[in-house]
Amino acid sequence: MRKPGSWWGRKSTPAKVETYTRWSFHFFAVIEVASIGLPLLGAMTPWLAAPLLALVTVHAVVCAVTASRALDWTRGRREQPVHMLWTLGTVTAAVAVAAIGVSERGPGGEDVETAAGGVFGVVLIFGAGVIAMGVRERRRVYGVVAGFAAGAGVVAFPLGLPAPATLVTMLAVLLGGGFLAFTSAFSVWLLNAVYELDEARETRARLAVAEERLRFGRDLHDVVGRNLAVIALKSELAVQLAHRGRDEAVDQMTEVQRIAHDTQREVREVVRGYRDADLGVELSGAQGVLTAAGIECEVTGEAAGLPAEVQSALGWVVREATTNVLRHGDAQRCTVAVRRSEDGVVLTVENDGAAGPSGPGGSGLAGLRERLAAVDGTLEAGTVREGVFRLVAQVPKVTEVAS
Structure with missing residues (x-):
């Protein structure tokens, strides 16, 4: 029976880093629900808190799924999750509009406004950070974060949020979304770097084997190539002498035989040296x-x-x-x-x-x-x-x- 946690011990370093990174983004969903979703139950009436909590939960789940697929995309295992990115953007906008609508048009009370306002800002921050994982170019990441910050103002101000509060909300989304986008980009970069280092280590091992084979090939070429050239010359000379009826042809073929035996001995020494290890x-x-x-x-x-x-x-x-x-x-x-x-x-x-x-x-x-x-x-x-x-x-x- 395998010990608990042995599955972790069997993983390589890149696999461990990938698992940690993936579940870190999944844990963000738990943080989102726990930080802004559950407080809704104590801040407003159940008939209003329940649907808003359901929206926050759906948004957190979509964020987790999008982050996982974006991570697979960065590792080259699937195509860019364009549909999931659009889905997350749509869900984020829907939850943000619902939250600001409750805050500005719903039942009064400081607790209601605080809880709904928190939902509005946090879902935009998490949405921007996760969507940033699904784009590759830096300018597009900047565009996503800036777009969410501008969208916060476009939604909040027409629904009655005062201008100073709107500016503060936009700045909060810009800074929070930017930080989460940076965290996402850095996590992906670190994961890719770990995989590349692991591949480099395997490549180094393969190169060491290839270098030893090349050395062996060079040694054989030096021994066999040189002696074969001599054998060819002396064989040609022996043929010429034999055509002329000269007795020296026998001497040349005897020399060819000696060189052939020497070549066999040298090849055996090269092979033995290759096989032996000090x-x-x-x-x-x-x-x-x-x-x-x-x-x-x-x-x-x-x-x-x-x-x-x-x-x-x-x-x-x-x-x-x-x-x-x-x-x-x-x-x-x-x-x-x-x-x-x-x-x-x-x-x-x-x-x-x-x-x-x-x-x-x-x-x-x-x-x-x-x-x-x-x-x-x-x-x-x-x-x-x-x-x-x-x-x-x-x-x-x-x-x-x-x-």
Whole structure:
């Protein structure tokens, strides 16, 4: 049975930020109803308060739905919610007109005027702030906020609100709507920035793999390309000599055979060098890469003295684990420890922010087990506690190499 809140722990950092942002705008609907809707019940008679509260509730719900769809639009998941923006504008205007009508033309009383006036101003502020999420250009955001402020005056003054009060209301809508519009724009910008940073981290990991492949390709090209050119020249020379009946043709083909064998040997060395990984280099590289990514990394233990095949197997474990920490989850801290004993050597990689119940690295574990099996090693990996993933590689009976 999953623990309460485990769904949050399985989310990546961008998903967490998006969830927080989305529900923050949903909570605005609760604030709107609680701050200006519920006070209506105590400020005026039920037959008047109930319909006005219903209008405020409808406006809050439409604001929440519009904000959610506008957020999806900014993330490129749907088209611009033009219909919802117009719907929100229409509902906002209707609630504002009803509120100012109650304030100026309804039953008298200071409580009624205060409550209805609050509804009038707040729905315009929330409407302007949420609609600003659904437009992209800055001048249009300014236009939305200024339009709502001007609309407050156009509605309030003809219905009997005094000119000074009308100006104050327009200024309040302008400042409040502008602040909420800025908050909306900043929230969207922050969310996009978090997603872009996460994509950049994955791109960096892919580039590291691509760079290693290019290095391998260059090495093969240098070895095979050079030797093939020599083989081609000597083969051509041998053909010319054979046509002339010269015995030197045999010598040239013998040289071609020798170069071919040398090329095979050099290719094997290149491939072996590509497959082998130096544990000391990998430990240092892991600490540098993770630290550069903003992940606190602690490395303990040394690789000196271990046989080359053991270092290669454990080095690949470090390399794969580091890549997975960068690609998956939301790690803030990672520890890498090399511990030697009479029973052998144990490499432990542990990180927080595991993305899921199985942790990162599922697809690469089979390959690591194959490499460790070559040196009689074993690999264990899994979540040890909530959000913490541990990978343990053990190689028994390791004979130290004299330095």
